[in-house]
Amino acid sequence: MDFILIAVIVLGSIGLIAAIVLFVCSKKFAVFEDPRIAQVNEVLPGANCGGCGFAGCGGMADALVKGADSGSIDGLNCPVGGTDVMGQVADLLGMAIANGEPKVAVVRCNGTCENRPKIAEYAGLRTCAAMNACGAGETACGFGCLGCGDCVAACQFDAIHLNPETGLPEVDEDKCTACGACTKACPRGIIELRKKGIKGRRVFVSCVNKDKGAVAMKACKAACIGCGKCEKECPFGAITVANNLAYIDFSKCRLCRKCVAVCPKQAIHAVNFPAPKPVETVKEEKEAQA
Structure with missing residues (x-):
């Protein structure tokens, strides 16, 4: 009986001392959090x-x-x-913030199944990262979308899906929060966060192919060939051509769409603009005004 009492006293004493030590340590080494x-x-x-x-x-x-x-x-x-x-x-x-321009994810690839047909079949792990590590993918373009949906899996807001007809990802502007998860998931960097624009209107080069024109055209019918016509046509200096590829700076672009009209490969896309009026309608309006 004495042994049991001694054991209880010893264990109780150890527990009390440990509690005191822990209390002192918690106070001495406490980290203040605002x-x-x-x-x-x-x-x-x-x-x-x-x-x-x-x-x-x-x-x-x-x-x-x-x-x-x-x-x-x-x-x-x-x-x-x-x-x-x-x-x-x-x-x-108690701070002031600068009003930032809302942005949206943009898929800069127009390599649809029609424009960029398959020339091979990939049989490995079905992810863009894995396919990209193995080479050019299933088409002749080593820069365009691989179509495995890594961007879709990365999006937490259900804002991007693969179009089964084109094989390309499409962004739902209403759901996109511009978090950038899809841009990080894409191993080829074809998804970019761009200014959403007034009424959702924006103009961008839907291609990232840096091959020379002849090679790019063989890989994709809608590839940018780096001809420079858009750069010469832009009155605002928003377009530059480097490494055989045109790029539109959205901070300088004024949405005039002159570049869209001169692009011989229709590689420049204008989004959310009203459809152009028929020629007959334009003529009638001019005659009425006259």
Whole structure:
């Protein structure tokens, strides 16, 4: 009986000493967390998509609070929450934010099944990353979409799907949050975040093929051949041609669409513009005005 009592006393003493040590350590080595971090984290959408550049919303909240303490949160943006969420965060932290242009994911490839027929059959792991690591893929174009849907799997918002007829991914503008997950998932970099534009209108080169014109045309009927006609036609200096490929700077583009008209390969796409009026209608309007 004495042994049991001694054992209880010893174990109790050890437990008490351990509790005291843990309490002292917790107070001595406690890490203070600004309560504003939790408040900001509650405002953020909680998608943890990484579109802001941080591992999750918690990292973004911490960065926002630190930015507020340093005097500015410019450059920090939650693409999922958008302007509304960032406005709430700014109010919470007593900061002002610059109004950023809304963006949307754009698929810069027009290599449909018709424009870019298959010349081989891939029998390995059905992912874009795996197929790209093995070579050019199933077509002659070593730059275009591989069609395995890595971008679809990466999207947490059901905003991108493969079109079974064209074999290309298509973005639902209403669902896209510009988080950038699809751009990171694409091993060939054909998906780009671009300014959404007024009324969703934008103009871009739907090709990333850097081969010379003759080689590019053999691989895809709609490939950019780097002829430079669009660059010469643009009155705003928004288009540059480098490495046999044209690129439109959306910060300079004024949506005049002159480049679309002169492109001999229809590689430049204009999105969400009204359909052009028939020639007869235009003539009638001019006659009426006269």
